[in-house]
Amino acid sequence: MSANMVNMLLRSLGETCYMVLVSAALATLFGMPLGVILTVTGKGHILENKVINRSLGAVVNATRSTPFIILMVAIIPLTRLIVGSSIGTTAAIVPLTISATPFIARIIESSLLEVDPGVIEAAESMGASPMQIIWKVLLPESMHSIVLGVTLAMISLIGSSAMAGALGGGGLGDLAIRYGYQRFQADTMVATVIILIVLVQLVQTVGNRISAHLNKTKIK
Amino acid sequence: MIELQHINKVYHSNTGDLQALTDINLSIGEGEIFGIIGLSGAGKSTLVRCINMLETPTSGTVLVDGQDMTKMSPSQLRKARQNIGMIFQHFNLLSSRTVYGNIAFPLEIQGKSGDEIKKKVDSLLELVGLTDRRDHYPSQLSGGQKQRVGIARALASDPKVLLCDEATSALDPQTTESILELLRDINKRLNITIVMITHQMNVVKEICDHVAVIEAGRIIEEGSLYEVFTNPKNPTTKEFVASTRTDIVPDLVKQMSLHKPYKPGDKALVRLHFLGDSAGEPVIAVLIKKYNVDVNILSGNVETLQNIPYGTLLIGMDADEQHMKDAMDYLRSLSLQIEVIGYVS
Numbered sequence: 001m002s003a004n005m006v007n008m009l010l011r012s013l014g015e016t017c018y019m020v021l022v023s024a025a026l027a028t029l030f031g032m033p034l035g036v037i038l039t040v041t042g043k044g045h046i047l048e049n050k051v052i053n054r055s056l057g058a059v060v061n062a063t064r065s066t067p068f069i070i071l072m073v074a075i076i077p078l079t080r081l082i083v084g085s086s087i088g089t090t091a092a093i094v095p096l097t098i099s100a101t102p103f104i105a106r107i108i109e110s111s112l113l114e115v116d117p118g119v120i121e122a123a124e125s126m127g128a129s130p131m132q133i134i135w136k137v138l139l140p141e142s143m144h145s146i147v148l149g150v151t152l153a154m155i156s157l158i159g160s161s162a163m164a165g166a167l168g169g170g171g172l173g174d175l176a177i178r179y180g181y182q183r184f185q186a187d188t189m190v191a192t193v194i195i196l197i198v199l200v201q202l203v204q205t206v207g208n209r210i211s212a213h214l215n216k217t218k219i220k
Numbered sequence: 221m222i223e224l225q226h227i228n229k230v231y232h233s234n235t236g237d238l239q240a241l242t243d244i245n246l247s248i249g250e251g252e253i254f255g256i257i258g259l260s261g262a263g264k265s266t267l268v269r270c271i272n273m274l275e276t277p278t279s280g281t282v283l284v285d286g287q288d289m290t291k292m293s294p295s296q297l298r299k300a301r302q303n304i305g306m307i308f309q310h311f312n313l314l315s316s317r318t319v320y321g322n323i324a325f326p327l328e329i330q331g332k333s334g335d336e337i338k339k340k341v342d343s344l345l346e347l348v349g350l351t352d353r354r355d356h357y358p359s360q361l362s363g364g365q366k367q368r369v370g371i372a373r374a375l376a377s378d379p380k381v382l383l384c385d386e387a388t389s390a391l392d393p394q395t396t397e398s399i400l401e402l403l404r405d406i407n408k409r410l411n412i413t414i415v416m417i418t419h420q421m422n423v424v425k426e427i428c429d430h431v432a433v434i435e436a437g438r439i440i441e442e443g444s445l446y447e448v449f450t451n452p453k454n455p456t457t458k459e460f461v462a463s464t465r466t467d468i469v470p471d472l473v474k475q476m477s478l479h480k481p482y483k484p485g486d487k488a489l490v491r492l493h494f495l496g497d498s499a500g501e502p503v504i505a506v507l508i509k510k511y512n513v514d515v516n517i518l519s520g521n522v523e524t525l526q527n528i529p530y531g532t533l534l535i536g537m538d539a540d541e542q543h544m545k546d547a548m549d550y551l552r553s554l555s556l557q558i559e560v561i562g563y564v565s
């Protein structure tokens with residue numbers, strides 16, 4: 001493999017990491033409050049509100065059921081508005097974020113729902129406000145599970161980012177298609193696949209480690 | 221300190237309405253340890269949760285320290301709840317916080333400064349004897365230790381009232397004993413009013429001054445521990461009291477076919493309750509000497525209720541008809557209580 005190819009692999013890896021990390025961070029930023037709202041407005045929860053819960057749930061489900069490739073094309077005008085262009089690594093971050101946000105919202109919702117209702121009740125009995133319950137009980141108590149969920153979302157973003165690459169976004173997926181597939185460079189194809197596998201493994205391992213560190217229910 | 225007036229609670233659900241509490245009236249004095257005992261599903265948890273409004277009564281008034289809890293805005297209620305500590309059967313500690321962090325939690329909620337929190341938490345750790353477990357997580361503690369953390373946490377905001385919902389039900393007898401001791405100690409030291417919910421009569425007997433028995437959402441009996449224990453009126457109460465007896469009627473006696481009423485020539489099986497000052501009567505000697513009764517002592521027990529001695533004695537009595545009648549009249553004339561369990565021919 002030529003030095004040039006190695007350089008291109010490295011650059012593509014950098015682009016993939018950039019897309020995945022930024023969109024994962026943004027999606028978590030947006031998905032977190034959505035997940036919290038979905039949880040606390042649910043039946044019997046601290047801020048039960050049927051209307052908000054139902055409508056937000058519907059929006060989240062609608063976004064989640066749109067395949068990424070369609071979503072990406074459909075929101076090109078929005079992408080242009082935000083980034084100024086619909087092509088390129090930065091432009092890919094917009095659809096990636098939009099597709100990952102509802103996913104993360106649901107993941108956070110299910111993590112928060114795992115918090116023992118008794119603990120929430122104990123906080124209420126001490127006079128905690130809903131905001132204090134969210135910040136001091138729900139989020140810290142479920143952080144280990146949220147981290148695993150975000151890890152899962154990042155891995156799925158690695159997959160989506162390869163697709164985004166195919167539409168001119170750069171990254172490892174783009175490289176694999178342009179060189180590995182269209183120019184029949186089998187070694188490039190193999191190299192990108194290996195890099196992707198290692199990347200996924202790495203993300204999963206780091207996620208597991210952080211989660212285990214945060215999980216205080218299992219320490220002995 | 222706590223006044224419950226005409227409390228009703230109805231749960232509405234798809235399967236229909238359920239009247240969990242019916243016209244509950246209770247008055248709990250300052251510094252008292254008040255027991256509420258009942259079988260599973262009687263409405264104990266519902267009742268205690270109505271005191272701090274975790275459950276809103278359908279109707280009725282809840283006064284805590286003179287304030288009507290049912291008429292408060294959410295923020296007033298949060299403030300009022302800081303005066304009412306609560307401990308739970310399953311402890312409900314934050315698993316992501318250490319012992320220290322758990323006890324600090326209510327203080328953080330009140331926006332106390334770091335210094336203040338540290339001072340308070342350290343003194344509470346001392347009070348419950350967990351100073352050496354300060355940095356442990358709940359998963360590293362035994363049930364008894366977790367409940368101690370729960371107690372320290374409930375006391376952090378210097379509440380006037382402590383609500384305990386089955387606080388010892390998940391613990392073994394020895395640990396239960398030590399937790400009850402801690403609660404008694406806290407009650408004495410801080411003059412805090414304690415409401416103990418339980419289905420274990422032993423717990424009530426151990427520490428309560430006053431007891432109310434709840435059945436199917438109604439208070440069926442209420443009084444000082446001494447009254448209720450020595451003279452239970454309701455069948456359910458009698459059963460609870462019987463459940464704590466250590467002089468269980470020996471199996472052998474059970475196998476005899478006991479009957480009532482008395483037929484001439486029968487032997488009698490009688491339980492005598494010696495209360496307070498009657499404990500000094502030489503009853504057995506009088507029965508034997510004066511009434512010519514053969515007395516057979518089957519079992520006996522002396523304990524204290526609220527620091528008053530209380531003894532029970534299970535005896536078999538054998539005498540001819542006239543002497544038996546006279547002896548029974550004599551026993552009934554005394555200030556002790558007698559319970560004729562049955563006769564054997």
Ligand SMILES: Nc1ncnc2c1ncn2[C@@H]1O[C@H](COP(=O)(O)OP(=O)(O)OP(=O)(O)O)[C@@H](O)[C@H]1O
Nearest residue numbers: 231238240258259260261262263264265266267419
């Ligand atoms: N949230 C609820 N919705 C509907 N019914 C309820 C609810 N909570 C309690 N109940 C019902 O109210 C009745 C009293 O329940 P409660 O929990 O107060 O009993 P308890 O005396 O505490 O029993 P246990 O000893 O088992 O804890 C029960 O019949 C129960 O099924």
Ligand SMILES: [Mg+2]
Nearest residue numbers: 264265266386
């Ligand atoms: Mg209960």
